[in-house]
Structures are given as structure tokens and as C-alpha cells.
Amino acid sequence: MRGGATFVGACALAIGIAGCGGSDNGNSSSSSQPAASQKAPAPKPTVKFVTPKDGATLSGPVIAKVKLTNFKIAPQAVGQAPRPGEGHLHFKMDGGKYDFPKYSGANGLIAKKLGVTGHYSPALAPKITYKNLPPGKHQLIVLLANNNHTTVGVQAKISFTLK
DSSP, X not given: OXXXXXXXXXXXXXXXXXXXXXXXXXXXXXXXXXXGGSOOOOOOOEEEEEESOTTOEEOSSEEEEEEEESOEEOGGGTTSOOOTTEEEEEEEEGGGTTOSHHHHHHHHHHHXXXXXXXXXXXXXXXXXXXXXXXXXXXXXXXXXXXXXSOEEEEEEEEEEEEO
16 A cells, blocks of 8 residues: 555645646646747757858869858957857868968958967858968868857868869
């Protein structure tokens, strides 16, 4: 009989917990706030390369362009607290090996100013140009970054060969 008593006690506890916050008027509701005031989660941002295409063979400067969805580049908010769906971009050529002014130009100068030279090239536009890269295989990654430079956790990656 002890097992039955334990089962009944557990059921009573479960009913008591489930009834917490409820009312005695017979209506059941899982929330004490009206549904209209609850916000849906923000749509997840995405990024993908438009150019160059993954696996492409290129010559000359590499001009990379990306397409963003559910994410807005906010130059005026750089350095501020993170806000969902806004920030800027971090491009990484070959793990940061070519994220210096000599290769990524103005973006490399921003990296130098921020003290992240050799790690990534920040961008306030959905594109970047790399010059003076040596011939061979390269990998370019773009990461969505919050206003405070932390990662959003969304990235895209391509590989290409430079003649």
C-alpha cells in the first residue's frame, strides 16, 4: 500500500503545482498576460555570400559581397550595447592572416584602430575588397557582429582560388 500512497502523494503535488497561479472561476489560462502583449521572438538573421561564388577561380582584387536578412548594419551604434537584429560585419581572410591595411584597405585601418589587426576586418557595409593576396587557395568568413563587437553566432564561409 505504501507504493500507492506515494503515487497519490505525487499526483496531489503535481496537481498543486499545476494549479499555482490559477483562479477559482473555472477558466484555464497558461499566462496571466493577454496574448497581444507577448512578443514573438525576432526572426533569426542570416548572411550569405553573393560574390565570389564558393569554389571560384579569381584574379585581381577580391571583391566580396554578402546578402543579409533580418539584420541591419548600424554604423551609428558601433560600440553600444547589443540590440537584436543590428550590428556590423567581421570579415576574416584565411583566419585573419590577411586582415591588415595592406590587404583589406580601409577595413584593415579600422581593424588597426580597434586593435584587432590580424584577427578580422570590421565592415560597415555588406562588402569588402582584398588586394595584394598571393596566388593560391583562400578561405573567407563573414560573421555577424553585435554593436559591441561580440559575435551574433551567424556566419558564412567560402573558399576560392586566386590565379
